Amino acid sequence: EIVMTQSPATLSVSPGERATLSCRASQSVSSNLAWYQQKPGQAPRLLIYDTSTRVTGLPARFSGSGSGTEFTLSISSPQSEDSAFYYCQQYNIRPLTFGGGTKVEIK
C-alpha cells in the first residue's frame, strides 16, 4: 500500500502568516490527492481534490499543489477558524490511504 507522510506534525502560525503543509507519498499517486480538514468532534471535510481543485465555497486562501510524490497545502492568510487537523489522502490505488495529519494552530 502507498504510505502517506505529512509534515510537520504541528504547525503554529500567526494570523496572516502563510501556512505550508507537506504531504509525501511512498510512490507516485499522479495528481490523485485530496486534502481534508477535521475539527474536534467533527468528521473530516473535503477541501481539495485532484491536488489543486477547491470544493465549492472554499475560501481562496486555501490552495493545493504538487504531483507525483510531493504535495503541498497552503493557507495564505490563516484565520482563527482554520485551526484544525489537516489530512492528505491518495486515491490513485486502493487501498485508499491517509497521512497522519498536521495540526494547525493559529496563535
Add this chain to the structure above:
Amino acid sequence: EVQLVESGGGLIKPGGSLRLSCAASGFTFSNAWMTWVRQAPGTGPEWVGLIKSETSGGAIDYAAPVKGRFTISRDDSKNTLYLQMNSLKTEDTAVYYCVHGSGWLDAWGKGTTVTVSS
C-alpha cells in the same frame, strides 16, 4: 443537501458482531459508490472498504485488516448502506464513518462509535 446518518455503534466484547447502518438522502443513492472509513482515537482516518453502485457492477473491496471479517452491503430500495462486522478485535475500536465517494470523499456522516473491549 447530502445527508448521511450512521447508527448501530456501541460497546461490544472481542469476538462479537455488530451491524452498522447508514441512511442516505439528498442524492441518488443507487448511482453512488459508497465508502466506509474509520478513525481510531488520536489517529488519522483509515479506509475500511467500498461498494460500487449496482449499475457499475456492485463490486466490493476491503482493506486488508478487515477482509474476511467485515461485509459491506447496500439496499438501494431503502437508500441504506451497511457494514456487518464479525470477529471484532480491540483494534477495531474507532469512529466509523459512512462516506459518499470512492476516490476523493466528498460527504461524510457524523460517524458512529464502536468500542471493542472486554
